[in-house]
Amino acid sequence: MMRRVGSGFVVSVALAAVLLGTAAPRADETCMSPYMPKITGQEDYVYVWTLGVEGEGDGSDKLVTIGANPADAAHYGKVLSSVSVGGRHEAHHAGFADDRRYLWAGGLDDSMIWVFDLATDPAHPKVVRTIDSFVKDSGGVVGPHTFFALPGRMLITGLSNDKDHGGRTALVEYNNDGKFIQTLWLPDGAEYGYDARVQPRLNRMLTSSFTGWNNYMKELGKVIADPEAMKHFGSTMVVWDFHARKPIQTLEVPGAPLEIRWALQPRHNYGFTTTALTSRIWLVEQQDDGTFRASAVADIADPKRVPLPVDVSLSADDRYLFVDTFMDGSCRVYDVSDPHHPRLVHTKKIGAQVNMVSETWDGKRVYFTSSLLANWDKTGKDNEQFLKAYGWDGRQLTPLFAVDFAKEGLGRPHIMHFGQERFYKNQIYAGDAARLTAVR
């Protein structure tokens, strides 16, 4: 009888939690694919996909694992491991597969892809698969950027193509075993690519647009000084029927819209992006007729000074939007409770340059890395390369720890993802008394 009551109770509460949407958020990143499991509780690791720098360490691109659990003081904020992939490939973005046990990571220069096994030894990832045929498989797509987990497969956005190395590009799908499935070219008039994010409730996918290999592999100063090069940036977002994988609407969003973040709360049928060249926050919102509308809702810093907004992170309650601006190395936090009228509530100088930002689901920690692209990063003393962790109390960012990637001989840190010992060891919380500790 005891067992019967126990099972029934747990089922009932679990059902209520899901049906009523009351499952309390615990941790993890807010920008993950919704088609994969989240970790609960404090993250133990931050995995940092890092560009190699000639003369620093082995000079190769590598996946660096940083200890991130303050309960493990000996490893908190410390480099636990790094696994090199050999050579420099313009390491950029990475993403978990649908079971979170594997991390796919790409190189924008030669379109190499590596799959890391995180689950077997979470503090020491290992390369288990290399895909060197992305361009051939996809029919000429170059520059694998976003890795977005779908059930049984990986959706990868391209940035360029092998015909002219310009911005015309596509979305590419592989299955979890690394077998090519299909290529979906961006539509005419909106042919540039960058990010892709899906809102399952609405069966809508948004894609954004950056620039091709010719520009992202060139020094930033030369790109900006070249009027012809500056013509070759994306200025559109595409709304897709996700299930059909068909583009259904093109939105004009001038100035290279980059990262896309769908709102996370029920009935919030909108998302945000920022434009790198025009320095604005854009709201992409579903209208009553089901179509979408893009509108600039705020300037970021002084657009005339080209602060270059790069990554953004939206809090789980859809209240705060963290916006990194590369040029001034700052994070600006906007209250977007009213998505049509973002309100700047905090500005924090993170370093001489800053790129990626990841907030945890519980809203308590925010992580930053510094590198944008090998040829776009600052030079000299401003070429700071770091991972920095901050606490967020709803009012201000407070430093927690920092890892100097240059000093450690690691290179240029780019995207971050979180890992947890308990998740990978398939352990379960069973009340405070039995709460598990990480076993390393």
Place this chain on the structure above:
Amino acid sequence: MRTSRLLAAAGLVLAAVSAGAGDDPRLRAVDPAELGYTYGVGAFAPEYAAPAPGSYALPTIDTVTDHPLLGADGRSTTLFALTRGRLAVVAFVYTTCIEAAGCPLSLGVLHRLDRALARDRQLARRVTLVTISFDPARDTPARMAVMRSFHAPESDWRFATTRSEAELQPLLADFDQPVAKLRFADGTWSGLFRHVLKVFLLDGEHRVRNVYSVGLLDATLVLTDLRTLLLETAAAGTNG
């Protein structure tokens, strides 16, 4: 609301079936919200109309091979013997699952599919639903038969298990269906599994044409995909 009722119904069925299953008293201390949270973002109620059948393509994701199974009647069978070259919706579950966004959702959606197929005899003749347990130690044929009786299928909905872990693992690997035992700190098994909910759409040649997880699993969408594959088959026949 419709999804809620289905989930609730499926949950009640599971609660009944799982009664007496060897769950650990320590499970009482597990915060169900944490289990629900793992897949919380993906749990969804569709707020869209599915695209028209045949208006899109379903590329091949993978191809599966045949595997031995044990039917709910206790007889030996195989996956292909159950699907018989028809379109198939294959779901992996375990009957003591307590993650609402896991097996209860899967069973709820297959229940809806079953009833929808019963109302569309032409489609029903071409489709088999298959629910397979990944817990062979506890989900015996008799238990699967109980599960079947709760759902009282009105279409060709088969329930099966395997004889052993040795039989099960190649099947799960072939489908890329990750399953792992969740353990307490002392290493003992909690009785629960960590599993990414996946439901697979197979065509008549055993090719995986879609994979549905929490954020994608909706009966209307699966029916649309089934009709899309039938239209594809009809078009191929016309062209051939």
